[in-house]
Amino acid sequence: MTTELKESLIQHFNTLEKTPSSALLVDTRKEAISAFQELGFPTTKHEEWKYTNLKNTIAKTYAIESAATFSAEDIKTLTALPIDCYKVIFVNGIFSPSLSTIDAAGVTIEPFQTSNQEVVKNYFAKNLPYNDSMVALNVAFATAGTLIHVKAKQHVAKPIVCFYLSDVRSANVFAQPSVLVVVEEAASATVVELNRSLGSNTAFTNAFTHAILKKEAYLEQYKIQNDIDNSNFVHNSQIVHEGKSNSYTTTITLNGGLVRNNLNITLGAEHCEAYLNGLYLEKGAQHVDNHTLVDHAMPNCYSNELYKGILDGKSTGVFNGKIWVRKDAQKTNAFQSNKNILLSKEASVHTKPQLEIFADDVKCSHGATTGQLDPEAMFYLRARGVGEDKAKKMLVHAIAFDVLDKVKHDELRAYLEQEIEERLK
Amino acid sequence: MSDSNKILEEITSSEYKWGFVTDIDNDSLPKGLNEDTVRYISAKKNEPEWLLEWRLDAFRKWLKMEEPIWPNVTYPKIDFQDIIYYSAPKQKVTLNSLDEIDPELRATFEKLGISLDEQKRMTGVAVDAVIDSVSITTTFKVKLSELGIIFCSMSEAVQEHPELVRKYLGSVVPVTDNYYAALNSAVFSDGSFCYIPKGVRSPMELSTYFRINAANTGQFERTLLIADESSYVSYLEGCTAPVRDENQLHAAVVELVAMEKAEIKYSTVQNWYPGDKNGKGGIYNFVTKRGICAGDYAKISWTQVETGSAVTWKYPSCILKGDHSIGEFYSVAVTNNYQQADTGTKMIHIGKNTKSRIVSKGISAGHSHNSYRGLVKVMKRAEGARNYSQCDSLLMGDQCGAHTFPYIEVENNTSTVEHEATTSKIGEDQIFYCNQRGIATEKAVALIVNGYCKEVLNQLPMEFAVEAQKLLAISLEGSVG
Numbered sequence: 001m002t003t004e005l006k007e008s009l010i011q012h013f014n015t016l017e018k019t020p021s022s023a024l025l026v027d028t029r030k031e032a033i034s035a036f037q038e039l040g041f042p043t044t045k046h047e048e049w050k051y052t053n054l055k056n057t058i059a060k061t062y063a064i065e066s067a068a069t070f071s072a073e074d075i076k077t078l079t080a081l082p083i084d085c086y087k088v089i090f091v092n093g094i095f096s097p098s099l100s101t102i103d104a105a106g107v108t109i110e111p112f113q114t115s116n117q118e119v120v121k122n123y124f125a126k127n128l129p130y131n132d133s134m135v136a137l138n139v140a141f142a143t144a145g146t147l148i149h150v151k152a153k154q155h156v157a158k159p160i161v162c163f164y165l166s167d168v169r170s171a172n173v174f175a176q177p178s179v180l181v182v183v184e185e186a187a188s189a190t191v192v193e194l195n196r197s198l199g200s201n202t203a204f205t206n207a208f209t210h211a212i213l214k215k216e217a218y219l220e221q222y223k224i225q226n227d228i229d230n231s232n233f234v235h236n237s238q239i240v241h242e243g244k245s246n247s248y249t250t251t252i253t254l255n256g257g258l259v260r261n262n263l264n265i266t267l268g269a270e271h272c273e274a275y276l277n278g279l280y281l282e283k284g285a286q287h288v289d290n291h292t293l294v295d296h297a298m299p300n301c302y303s304n305e306l307y308k309g310i311l312d313g314k315s316t317g318v319f320n321g322k323i324w325v326r327k328d329a330q331k332t333n334a335f336q337s338n339k340n341i342l343l344s345k346e347a348s349v350h351t352k353p354q355l356e357i358f359a360d361d362v363k364c365s366h367g368a369t370t371g372q373l374d375p376e377a378m379f380y381l382r383a384r385g386v387g388e389d390k391a392k393k394m395l396v397h398a399i400a401f402d403v404l405d406k407v408k409h410d411e412l413r414a415y416l417e418q419e420i421e422e423r424l425k
Numbered sequence: 426m427s428d429s430n431k432i433l434e435e436i437t438s439s440e441y442k443w444g445f446v447t448d449i450d451n452d453s454l455p456k457g458l459n460e461d462t463v464r465y466i467s468a469k470k471n472e473p474e475w476l477l478e479w480r481l482d483a484f485r486k487w488l489k490m491e492e493p494i495w496p497n498v499t500y501p502k503i504d505f506q507d508i509i510y511y512s513a514p515k516q517k518v519t520l521n522s523l524d525e526i527d528p529e530l531r532a533t534f535e536k537l538g539i540s541l542d543e544q545k546r547m548t549g550v551a552v553d554a555v556i557d558s559v560s561i562t563t564t565f566k567v568k569l570s571e572l573g574i575i576f577c578s579m580s581e582a583v584q585e586h587p588e589l590v591r592k593y594l595g596s597v598v599p600v601t602d603n604y605y606a607a608l609n610s611a612v613f614s615d616g617s618f619c620y621i622p623k624g625v626r627s628p629m630e631l632s633t634y635f636r637i638n639a640a641n642t643g644q645f646e647r648t649l650l651i652a653d654e655s656s657y658v659s660y661l662e663g664c665t666a667p668v669r670d671e672n673q674l675h676a677a678v679v680e681l682v683a684m685e686k687a688e689i690k691y692s693t694v695q696n697w698y699p700g701d702k703n704g705k706g707g708i709y710n711f712v713t714k715r716g717i718c719a720g721d722y723a724k725i726s727w728t729q730v731e732t733g734s735a736v737t738w739k740y741p742s743c744i745l746k747g748d749h750s751i752g753e754f755y756s757v758a759v760t761n762n763y764q765q766a767d768t769g770t771k772m773i774h775i776g777k778n779t780k781s782r783i784v785s786k787g788i789s790a791g792h793s794h795n796s797y798r799g800l801v802k803v804m805k806r807a808e809g810a811r812n813y814s815q816c817d818s819l820l821m822g823d824q825c826g827a828h829t830f831p832y833i834e835v836e837n838n839t840s841t842v843e844h845e846a847t848t849s850k851i852g853e854d855q856i857f858y859c860n861q862r863g864i865a866t867e868k869a870v871a872l873i874v875n876g877y878c879k880e881v882l883n884q885l886p887m888e889f890a891v892e893a894q895k896l897l898a899i900s901l902e903g904s905v906g
Contacts, residue, residue: 047495327823327824330823340835342835342837342838342840343838344838345805345837345838347838348834348835348836349833349834349835350832350833350834350835351833351835351844352830352831352832352833353829353831353844353846354828354829354830354831355818355827355828355829355846355848356826356828356829357818357820357826357827357828357848358825358826359820359823360820360821360822360823360825360850361823361850362820362848362849362850363847363848363849364847364848364849365845365846365847365848366829366844366845366846367843367844367845367846368831368833368842368843368844368845369841369842369843369844370803370833370835370840370841370842371840371841371842371843372838372839372841
């Protein structure tokens, strides 16, 4: 079964090659498809995919890059967000300029096809090691991607929100949105990514976001994953830092089916800082897998990572945090922490905080804990007349707060708090 | 800083002291491995039919297995046909007293600081000495047998206590567990066997000393230790090898079984030849060690000081099957020059209220790579399981690497698992503090390293702790990056 989706994708690639839009990134994409062809979909035999099995997901039949029939009303509900923002809308993986708001100051948001070809060619998927075939698969079909280009010294105040919408009312849909974010020198921006589906069939989304931070650039990224139960979402993020740039990435996973986040950060120049925060609140049969890699390639960089998980029902959680400190990266400070709470008997968690260090003048630490809600705190609340359910909610809320507190955008934080409140009901 | 670099250089060039070769007659097989080799070893040891079958079965399974490539180590492919699988010092068939041992051999062990003579009675350590492939002698046998303790070589145990051997051999480390365990099962030549009966507390430390002497040989020993209900034993293991240019293979299997309320303390000081300072030669140490807490309230504690071997691949593990059982792992792994170590532990929590504790200290210097790889697995039924892991790495010099691969898998919500790890170098402020108080840099580093390892060294029996401390000093003192 597993070969079927692979074969049909490769076939689809060959058909697409005959269309005019195929000239875009042709060499990059050809390289990517051959990488995917060689590697295939990841299996649990692959060390990085040991705990996340895509078998059932890829065994299904999908419509690939199919056109959606969303009405204006549908779009309105799907992209509802109580935040003043620029909306960048993808439908079934294809960027839709007509639905998006792209007249933003200080930033251009354009499809790859009509945007500055130099920029796309120079940055998108450049020098990516295709050790994960999902990235290669996305890149191979990246003709309908979008470029978010923040101009030098510009501060884009409003968040740019990318909606990855899937129309699964009539069929299973496989979608592959691709985004390239280039933040020029001393510019700053906030990019939010949301995936939402409509319908009861399976949505399988394989997204790729490549962010380039130039000198002294600042990028805040929020990935908010709160979709239907049948939404299987693989998100590959690559952030490349140039000198003195800072990135701030927060991944919040609420509802969904199988969710896999690959967050790779390369600190490629001196004095960069990267903050990675994550929160996963799982229940039912959910599976959430967060893989992060912080590559300290140059000296004097700093990274700080905090991931928290609360697992209920039969859910499974995976955390794999890798900190890589290369030989030249002296004076590196890298910290990582992963904390998990298991609320039910059937929930389970697999965590692997990993350090690989080749330089000696470094300060690196990581910690991981798995446990239950603190019985003493529980007792304290109960002793004061708080019911068990409410006490539990309060404690879960307190755990989530640690991560939410790091969300810098006020409106966004308020929105997330409300979503979490909703989820805990 | 240049001063300390100089010191580092001096230290890294310090020679391996145990690298001499003893000239004794050897009785060995030609190189190569096939079913006949297995049959030859089995026949040589006059083994019963079932054991030969067991070996052959292991050998056939081994042929179908593949060498593991996941450890974080690199070495040239081993030619398993280029190894001598059986080598024994020639000597009389039975030994009635220690006086009958080849004087050369005795001198060897004297040189290593292990007296086989009864005068060692004072220190109260019973020694089983294994050279190349066979056990040479076991001291204090009589005294131990008065208490019902069986402590002898594996070959002897096969002859004299076949029922015990048959029952437990391969029960903790199955034949197909991994590539090297399968190889060991097929060709193991000797090792130690120990059985502590119910309610007996072993009055002395039991010890095995391993020595590879002959060239081109591989050493495949097998240790089986059974502690019956409410018994206690402390077991020590030490090893050395001569300096040789080629790499030699050491693939051992150690199995521990702790019954209800029994306690086993297993300590290792591993000092196989690590190769010269250019990374030439040295022992490949691919060892499978595992213990099972089969009964309730059982306890297994592993302590290891790893300073030798060119490549180490070793994960002493505990299966915590009995309720309330405890597993411990204390490790200091030191790598220098071109050494590579991939070591750690596995704690499998099956029973209720099981506890485990992992303390791992890695020190890398020179061009070496030191990895901690561990698994803490809490199964569904392990209510109230508790684990605490701590792994710290110390880096000396900018050519070495320290890696941590902890796997934590939790399937029970009443369990608590904690893991923490740090990597750093010796603080300049710490050195400065010592310097200020008149302690030279070299001494200060030794002091700091010793302090760093103290938590583990404290777990070692007295005389081993002294040896381990000396070893650490030789490997590392004075090396600041």
